[in-house]
Amino acid sequence: MARPMWNGSISFGLVNIPIKLFNAVKRKTLHFNQLRKSDGCRIRLKKTCQNDGQEVANEDIVKGYEISPDRYVIVSAADLEALQPKTSRIIEIETFIHLDEIHPILYDQSYYLVPDKGAVKPYSLLFAAMQESKKVAIAKFTLRNKEYLAAIHPVGHALTLSTMFFANEIVDQTELEDLPSAETAVAKKELAIAMQLIDSLSSNFVHESYHDEYREKALAMIEKKAEGQEIVEQKAEAVPQKGKVIDLMDALEASLTALKKKPAAKERRKKARAQ
Numbered sequence: 001m002a003r004p005m006w007n008g009s010i011s012f013g014l015v016n017i018p019i020k021l022f023n024a025v026k027r028k029t030l031h032f033n034q035l036r037k038s039d040g041c042r043i044r045l046k047k048t049c050q051n052d053g054q055e056v057a058n059e060d061i062v063k064g065y066e067i068s069p070d071r072y073v074i075v076s077a078a079d080l081e082a083l084q085p086k087t088s089r090i091i092e093i094e095t096f097i098h099l100d101e102i103h104p105i106l107y108d109q110s111y112y113l114v115p116d117k118g119a120v121k122p123y124s125l126l127f128a129a130m131q132e133s134k135k136v137a138i139a140k141f142t143l144r145n146k147e148y149l150a151a152i153h154p155v156g157h158a159l160t161l162s163t164m165f166f167a168n169e170i171v172d173q174t175e176l177e178d179l180p181s182a183e184t185a186v187a188k189k190e191l192a193i194a195m196q197l198i199d200s201l202s203s204n205f206v207h208e209s210y211h212d213e214y215r216e217k218a219l220a221m222i223e224k225k226a227e228g229q230e231i232v233e234q235k236a237e238a239v240p241q242k243g244k245v246i247d248l249m250d251a252l253e254a255s256l257t258a259l260k261k262k263p264a265a266k267e268r269r270k271k272a273r274a275q
Contacts, residue, residue, distance in 0.1 A: 006143060007116065008089040010126070010152070010159075017123050018116035019091070021143075024160060025110055030218055080145055091141040091150070091161070099136045102151055106164045113152065113159040123159070130154050193252040200259045 004020035034043040046055050064072030091113075115123035130137065130153065137152040139161075149164045173179060 011090050011092040018119040019113045022112040024112045091139045093137045093139045095138050096135040108163045111161045113161050127154050197255050
């Protein structure tokens with residue numbers, strides 16, 4: 001059973017909704033430990049001073065913010081605690097907007113919001129009102145000594161909260177080299193064929209059909225090794241390097257022709273659309 005990682009409340013006008021916050025994502029990253037090759041002894045990393053190489057105990061470590069090379073301002077836990085807003089346990093809704101006003105690049109981490117004891121009725125009311133209005137709530141809250149901007153929206157049977165990057169954290173596209181200008185001309189005939197190609201490749205998004213194939217293969221290999229099976233090395237097939245497209249129209253037409261020769265794939269896309 002999942003455990004809440006944070007308890008607080010949603011401030012909705014004069015309504016206060018006690019909630020529990022759960023992680024909505026369980027990352028499936030493979031973690032490997034470092035071992036000594038000769039005997040499999042676990043390697044531990046020590047915190048050492050870069051000047052004398054001496055190990056430093058945790059109680060002797062303080063936080064410092066570098067203001068210039070090798071010059072730091074020491075910041076204590078009390079200093080940071082004094083800066084925390086008074087509403088550190090409140091997710092304060094500031095406005096409601098349409099979902100399409102938020103670009104996906106702004107999203108960071110996702111959580112579930114679940115009503116705490118006695119909060120089912122106001123929680124359900126907010127959930128139903130957001131579903132009916134098709135609006136997303138923009139809120140601010142503090143988690144682990146950091147202030148977050150967040151979007152709250154109903155998904156399935158729960159309200160979800162997605163933390164968002166602040167505007168000054170997004171790289172401005174003017175910093176990108178070689179980006180085509182908005183005035184770059186596109187031939188109408190090429191655009192028409194590109195649209196056909198997109199339509200031929202279009203289907204409904206079925207999330208469950210996508211898998212982390214590398215992780216699955218790695219776990220299968222680890223399981224075989226744990227059982228003492230011999231692992232036969234299989235060299236990955238070399239992927240032929242594609243040269244630059246000489247004629248864009250030829251490439252588009254060849255892509256459409258190749259798709260028409262794959263009836264099975266086309267049939268799968270039709271079934272996906274029909275679901």
